[in-house]
């Protein structure tokens with residue numbers, strides 16, 4: 001049986017990835033780790049869960065020796081907006097953490113998944129149909145660490161034969177675990193505010209178009225890529241993957257189909273707006289489609305329909321818990 005280790009398993013992507021992989025491969029096969037034990041009891045107790053600081057080599061060695069994983073999904077990282085307020089910490093966690101996990105993969109002969117991002121691109125990258133291989137001069141610390149991470153993963157593959165693979169994620173929309181410190185987080189917050197208060201104040205401009213993806217597609221992409229035939233992979237570490245692009249105004253209009261009196265206004269945060277302006281509007285994901293069969297299931301309409309239902313259920317449950 002293959003064993004899978006996930007870092008950052010309490011985070012927005014890691015928590016859902018852990019649940020899906022446990023359902024697919026069995027609870028004991030998937031070891032969740034995070035610097036803090038998650039508050040979600042099901043996540044903590046449905047399979048092994050260890051407290052792990054990705055900057056602590058001794059802790060990594062202990063976990064690797066105890067569980068002997070075959071595959072690592074390295075999800076622990078600081079996101080773009082928080083990375084601009086804490087650039088030193090972003091460098092340490094994003095680069096130091098990746099280096100430590102790549103070294104663990106080399107020593108214990110595992111494969112490793114690395115999540116890059118649209119943040120690896122910069123203002124001089126072509127914005128529309130952003131090619132797979134193109135000019136990349138990111139201007140955020142997050143972007144610098146994502147681009148360097150892509151290169152480091154390529155290096156470990158070429159130099160040491162470590163089976164490293166990865167994608168460039170767009171903004172991710174999900175309801176289970178909130179994102180924190182990202183530039184694209186508005187696309188999650190808007191649903192909770194629309195359902196709770198019927199209004200939302202957006203920190204990005206109304207016409208700011210960005211690539212986005214619904215979490216089930218993101219999880220599918222990670223697992224499909226890690227299970228793809230290695231002989232078909234030409235790019236390996238930094239596949240553009242794309243599902244939908246929208247502006248805050250377009251998203252608000254789609255939400256108004258379900259909540260007609262929902263109102264949005266704009267109080268633009270110059271820091272996050274500048275980051276968003278340096279990212280692509282829509283990536284070309286032909287390489288992912290042809291090398292490992294990438295094909296998303298959700299467009300904006302399907303994602304919004306499901307988010308309205310799931311966030312609605314969550315807000316109701318949270319309200320009931322407060323009453324009891």
Ligand code: AKB
Nearest residue numbers: 079080117182183184
């Ligand atoms: C962020 O906004 O920082 C992330 C990303 C696009 O990588 N969601």
